[in-house]
Amino acid sequence: MFEIRLGEQGEVVMTGRLDAAQCDKALQFMDSVPAPRVVDLAGLDYVSSAGLGVLLKTQKRVMAGGQGLRLINVNKHIRDIFKYAGFERIFEIVPAGS
Amino acid sequence: MHRATSTAVGLRAEALLQILEVTRKLAAPFELTEVLAEIGEAARSVLRGERATVWLFEPEQGVLVLTGQAPGEKPIRAQLSQGVLGLTARSRQVINVPDCKREPLFDPTVDLDVDNDVRCMLSVPLVERSTLVGVLQVVDSENGSFSAEDERVAETLAAQCVVFIQRERMSRSLAQAEKLDREIKLAREIQMSTLPSEMPRLAEYDMAGQFCPADQTGGDTFDIVPLDERRLFLLLGDASGHGIGPALSATQMTGMLRVALRLGADLDAIFAQVNNQLVEDLPEEHFVTAFFGVLDVVDHTVQYHAAGQGPLLHFQAATGVCKWLSPTTYPLGFMKYPQIEPPLQIELAPGDILGLITDGVFETENPAGTMFGTEGVEKVLRARHEGSMSDLLARLLQAVHVFADGHSQADDITIVLLARRGEVAGRTTVQRYFARSLDSLDPMFRFVGDFISARSLDAELHMPVCFIIEELFTNFLKYNAESTQDISLSLGHTPDQLTVRITAFDVEPFDVTSAPAVDTTKPLAERQAGGLGLHLVQQMADTLQYEYSERRSMITFTKALEAG
Numbered sequence: 001m002f003e004i005r006l007g008e009q010g011e012v013v014m015t016g017r018l019d020a021a022q023c024d025k026a027l028q029f030m031d032s033v034p035a036p037r038v039v040d041l042a043g044l045d046y047v048s049s050a051g052l053g054v055l056l057k058t059q060k061r062v063m064a065g066g067q068g069l070r071l072i073n074v075n076k077h078i079r080d081i082f083k084y085a086g087f088e089r090i091f092e093i094v095p096a097g098s
Numbered sequence: 099m100h101r102a103t104s105t106a107v108g109l110r111a112e113a114l115l116q117i118l119e120v121t122r123k124l125a126a127p128f129e130l131t132e133v134l135a136e137i138g139e140a141a142r143s144v145l146r147g148e149r150a151t152v153w154l155f156e157p158e159q160g161v162l163v164l165t166g167q168a169p170g171e172k173p174i175r176a177q178l179s180q181g182v183l184g185l186t187a188r189s190r191q192v193i194n195v196p197d198c199k200r201e202p203l204f205d206p207t208v209d210l211d212v213d214n215d216v217r218c219m220l221s222v223p224l225v226e227r228s229t230l231v232g233v234l235q236v237v238d239s240e241n242g243s244f245s246a247e248d249e250r251v252a253e254t255l256a257a258q259c260v261v262f263i264q265r266e267r268m269s270r271s272l273a274q275a276e277k278l279d280r281e282i283k284l285a286r287e288i289q290m291s292t293l294p295s296e297m298p299r300l301a302e303y304d305m306a307g308q309f310c311p312a313d314q315t316g317g318d319t320f321d322i323v324p325l326d327e328r329r330l331f332l333l334l335g336d337a338s339g340h341g342i343g344p345a346l347s348a349t350q351m352t353g354m355l356r357v358a359l360r361l362g363a364d365l366d367a368i369f370a371q372v373n374n375q376l377v378e379d380l381p382e383e384h385f386v387t388a389f390f391g392v393l394d395v396v397d398h399t400v401q402y403h404a405a406g407q408g409p410l411l412h413f414q415a416a417t418g419v420c421k422w423l424s425p426t427t428y429p430l431g432f433m434k435y436p437q438i439e440p441p442l443q444i445e446l447a448p449g450d451i452l453g454l455i456t457d458g459v460f461e462t463e464n465p466a467g468t469m470f471g472t473e474g475v476e477k478v479l480r481a482r483h484e485g486s487m488s489d490l491l492a493r494l495l496q497a498v499h500v501f502a503d504g505h506s507q508a509d510d511i512t513i514v515l516l517a518r519r520g521e522v523a524g525r526t527t528v529q530r531y532f533a534r535s536l537d538s539l540d541p542m543f544r545f546v547g548d549f550i551s552a553r554s555l556d557a558e559l560h561m562p563v564c565f566i567i568e569e570l571f572t573n574f575l576k577y578n579a580e581s582t583q584d585i586s587l588s589l590g591h592t593p594d595q596l597t598v599r600i601t602a603f604d605v606e607p608f609d610v611t612s613a614p615a616v617d618t619t620k621p622l623a624e625r626q627a628g629g630l631g632l633h634l635v636q637q638m639a640d641t642l643q644y645e646y647s648e649r650r651s652m653i654t655f656t657k658a659l660e661a662g
Contacts, residue, residue: 017543020572021536046543046561048568049631056625063622077561084637085630086618 003043004029011072012036015043018051026051030058035065042073042096052085059090068092113251116144117258124262131165133266137234137259144255145220145248147236151210152224154232154263155187162187162208162233174208181205186221186233192253195219196243209235218243222252226260234259278342285345286311289319292352298324300395306487307514310458310495316510317344317386318456319352323359328396331359334407334454334514335388338429339381347386350379351430355390365392366438369403376431385429389454391441398518400452401441405430407454409472413479415449420476448520451483451490458509462498470501484530487515527590534575534585539568542587549589556660559596562638563657569631570600570610570653578605578651591659595640599654607646610635610653 002022007013012033018026030036036058059069072094074082079095082088120140124133134152141150153162153176162183164174178184182203186193198204198216206212209219216237224232234256236244244252290309297305307320317337324330333355337347354375358368369390376386389410391402404410406429409422426442427435444452455475462470478497482490491513498511530545532538543564550560567587574585583603590597616633618625636642639655646652 019536019539019543019568021539046564048565048572049634050572052630056622059622077558080562081565081634081638084618084634086620086625089619090622090625 002026006033007040009038011038011040013040013043017046018044018054019046019048020050023050023054026054027057030054031061035067036062036069037067038070038072040072041075041078044075044078047078047081049085052081052087055087055091070094113144113247114254116140117251117255120144120255121258124258130263130266130270133262134165137255137262140259141234141236141252141255144251145236145244147220147238147244148240149210149238150234150236152232152234152259153183153187155224155230157230164210176208181208182219182221183208183233183235186223186235187230190223190225190228190230192223192249193219193221194244194246194249195221198237210237215239220244220248220252222249222256224256224260224263226264231260231263282342282345285342285349289317289345289349292319292321292349294320294322298322298330300330302519303393303395304487304517304519305515306491308491308495308512310507310511312458312507312510316458317346317348318458318510318512319348320454320512320514321352321355322514323356325359325392328394330393330395331355331365332391332393332400332402332454332514332516333389334456334512335386336407336456336458336510336512337384337386339384343381343384347376347380347384347431351376351386351388365390365401365403365441369405370435370438373405373430374434377434380431385431387425387429387457393516398446400444400446400516402444403427403438403441409460411451411453411455411472411475411479412444413451413453413483414447415451415483416447418480420472420479422472446516446518448518449483450518451479451487452516453479454512454514454516456510456512458507458511459494459498459513461509462502462507462511463505464501464503465505470498474498474501482531483517484528487517489531491515527588529586529588531584531586532571534582536572536575538571538585542567542571545587546589553591555591555596559657559659563596563598566635566639566655567598567600569635573608573610573632574600574602574605574651577608578602581605594659596657596659597654598656599652601650601652603650605649605651608651609644609646611642611644 002016002018002025004012004014004026012030062069070092073096074093075096079093082093087093120136123136137152138150141147151164153164156163160178162176176183178187182193182195182201185203195201195204196218198211198219206214217239220236222234223230224234234252236252293309294307297307305322307322309318309320317339319335321333322330335348335351337344351372354372355368358371387406389402389404389407391400393400404425405427406425408425412421412423414421426439446452459475460469460471474497475494478494482493494513528549532542546564546567547560550557571585581602581604586601588599610632613632614629616629640658641656643654
């Protein structure tokens with residue numbers, strides 16, 4: 001189960017499992033948000049490389065406008081994957097609980 | 099006695115015309131008896147004899163038969179050793195007897211001299227391509243004896259007659275075969291209509307059953323009847339014989355079973371009574387092999403009688419062993435059982451499978467003459483026992499089909515499979531197949547989650563293991579899209595290591611371990627999403643191995659388990 005929506009402060013909220021079966025839905029949503037700034041991953045249990053691709057693509061678009069994505073409330077597992085993927089060099093990552 | 103050797107040349111014009119007339123008459127459709135009467139009459143008239151008879155040869159009994167001349171009259175049978183008649187049949191030559199009284203071989207009983215007044219005889223074999231069809235005999239009590247020309251006339255007439263006798267016999271057997279075909283087809287439809295239309299749904303159990311009729315004969319049947327909340331009756335039967343009989347016997351047995359169950363009869367009583375009835379009804383050489391069993395879904399037992407039906411398959415999941423059980427007694431329909439032994443019992447542990455399989459499966463032959471056998475069943479079962487029973491059944495039928503390699507199906511094939519679900523005790527490896535679709539990701543993740551929690555393994559492993567599996571699985575979908583075969587996922591563990599194996603079938607090789615490394619330190623503008631997945635797999639797996647053989651790609655990876 002995967003859900004994506006806008007939160008109260010205009011942040012993108014992702015919950016559930018972002019796998020290859022869900023990445024089209026995620027990308028469509030991200031593309032529909034003109035200038036996303038914050039992605040809240042507190043409820044995200046899982047992300048696969050297809051999901052990483054969605055974040056990468058969105059980051060490229062946002063940075064072209066001189067901005068950047070903040071990934072907040074990132075749990076340990078997903079932080080590990082971000083680390084392996086070299087995401088800490090590309091995104092501002094805020095771990096859960098900090 | 100004089101054996102004729104002449105050929106049919108230079109016949110008198112009158113005789114030729116008469117023979118042609120007979121030919122014309124016989125060209126119209128006739129019953130065989132009419133054909134014979136017509137031939138006899140023609141021979142008598144052409145050869146100016148007093149009486150003519152046509153004997154037909156019955157190759158199966160090796161005798162000559164003269165059908166009744168008048169309605170209700172019994173046919174007369176003669177051995178090939180008897181009389182001039184027999185000699186004609188044996189030698190296949192025309193025999194001209196000028197004076198029957200002086201001929202030692204002449205036998206009034208078969209050479210038909212009832213009134214003891216026959217003077218001369220012409221005995222002509224009816225032969226088609228050296229095959230004996232019958233004998234034509236013409237006798238006379240006056241006019242001296244038959245001439246050499248008469249012999250040639252008789253031979254010419256005989257040659258014509260053979261054609262008509264054979265035509266008549268052939269069309270008769272064709273008509274009979276057509277009628278039999280229609281009857282068999284109808285009986286088969288009735289037989290099919292008695293099969294259960296769907297499998298009962300039971301908690302903890304998975305069932306599948308299928309009947310695949312052979313083209314012509316066969317008498318397989320099966321039935322599954324819920325008795326009450328916890329018990330289910332299982333029947334599998336295979337009636338012997340050819341033609342319409344087996345289908346009828348199979349149908350009769352299902353009918354008897356249904357009635358007996360309605361009357362509340364128990365397993366032993368049903369078994370004994372169905373046998374008694376079949377003993378009364380079946381022809382002596384026919385019988386029915388059958389499995390009668392009752393599954394108890396609370397005790398997880400099957401009590402059964404197997405009358406000549408076997409081997410029965412009991413797959414034991416805990417050890418992975420296929421146990422083949424023998425019949426408990428001789429087939430139904432031979433004779434009454436002097437006493438009914440108590441039923442035997444199979445205990446079904448979680449993961450166990452009971453397989454009721456008719457001999458059509460085991461005895462399927464390939465063109466080299468090798469049989470599918472129990473080995474063929476075991477091979478499929480070992481690879482597919484974790485899946486649904488309907489899937490296993492389909493795989494078995496497919497394996498039989500592939501094995502037969504175009505050899506036609508000689509016998510009915512029936513398979514009933516019953517599996518008890520649940521975690522297999524003491525097992526450290528589980529395996530399941532998943533369709534080539536992204537929709538499989540969810541059930542795959544649940545499969546991994548169930549495995550980890552059922553064995554109290556480190557829950558932290560769930561996420562990275564699922565990650566690696568998803569990357570490898572989607573990789574197979576992307577790079578081996580030409581294959582239609584499901585992908586196998588197996589999970590196993592020792593105290594210190596979790597091992598995962600993912601296998602794709604009927605694919606070209608694609609070595610994931612040699613995927614190029616991705617430079618994750620590059621700035622974003624130079625980063626691509628592609629290739630990242632396999633790069634991460636290599637990072638996250640403790641070990642990663644790739645093997646390729648027989649068009650199958652097998653990837654195995656491990657993750658260390660914390661001690662304790």
